[in-house]
Amino acid sequence: MSTLVGRVLTALGRVYDPCSVVAAAPVSIVDMGLVTGIEVDARGRLVIELRTTSPLCTLVACLARATEEQVRRVPGVSTVEVRIDASQLWTEKDLSPDGRERLQARRRRSALEVPVAPRQWQRTARPPIA
């Protein structure tokens, strides 16, 4: 059974958090820490629980669909049910070390591309709208 769970985890590693993709730093839902549960019984009936990074995430249906599509192909899985786990809030602490490093590298790259100083607007001639 652990082999089957391992294969499922490998498949989940091919499902990417859509916002990270748009940010040009694709991180899988496993590395994002969005997978909160995997249960599989002897007949290969699989239940996966997911959370989102924000309670307001409206891409949850896309995540669920992509997850189902990937794990349905895993040999040994007979049925797939994806549940959205609203009980567990996500924070940045839930990132895996690899996921954290990938996002931090993207941030560092962005800072180099567009150097912006905190409260830079205060150095301009214009005050805030008055």
Place this chain on the structure above:
Amino acid sequence: MIDGLFVFDAVAHAYNLSDANTQPNRYAAGLRAALTSLHRDWQPGIGLGALEQHTDWPVEVLARTLFLESDVDMAATHTLRLDSYFKDGLCARRKTVEAVRRWPQRFVGYVGVDPTLGLDICLRELDEQLDELPEAVGLKLYPAQVDPFRTWRMDDERLAFPLFARARERGLKTVAVHKASPLGPVPLNPYRIEDVDIAVDAFPDLAFEIVHAGVAFTEETCQALARYPNVYANLEVTSALASRSPGVFEQVLAAFMAWGGPQKILFSDGCMVFHSQPILERLRNFAFSEQTMEHYGLGQLTHDDRALILGGNYARILGLDVDAAKARIATDEFAQERAETGIQPPFSNWRAMLREAA
């Protein structure tokens, strides 16, 4: 006022979530369900049920909820043009007019147009609405419509720029654009922040509010807050994270404080999706953790910071004299009733209205 601070809620709405007003497409049904869930689940125990929410919310109930049940002193209400989701756009033009005309000491109004209809229609409708409500202070915009999906960009020099120019010419102070919170299973790009940059630089004498700032794309929002004097983080819905997800709220507020500073943050809550008072109570007691202050290189949130965020910044954008505003509301109908009853229970006025209507 709360702790002596003037509170200006920069977004409050009287929606129409009735069956008859909901467009017959799955995006509209999904958005209505999402709004209903926000009301029910993010402030559990005080909200109304789905059937009670799926009604046409009266402006009078909005006013009573804000000014009798919370410490909000003044509020902005927007004419919404989510026409492809709701037949009246979700918050009809007549409601904005009613709020501003009945209680000018309490409400300011935003006109609303849908840029996906094209420039000619936008300019005509902007002029019509401002002819009707010349005291309007702002323009509210949504980045996309559905069924079929269509969008526009803030940096479109042929569509958006002439619209902003007309808004400025007609005396509007601020442009509020919904960002960061995609309205259903729709493409994400229109809800990103980047298209704001060129527009805000081209119109330095207009304020631009990124509404729902921090719900997503916090880093991009921070970059805009840091670079441009006229970009503001409007905390509608984001402020409710203070109780729903306090850790997330702390990180978002810290990021905005670090990159933009307290001068760039506007309190709002989207009342009556949320009730203002529990959020204000949270903000009154809010403090950054030592770890967060160290992480961002920030000091603790001060009384002066709160004064700016809760109303000072928005008053500055509008050119509002806060002392004069306080004097106007000191003895109005809401002040008088509240002096007799004290602060009223959350959503008690809405429930009373529904009971009377039943």
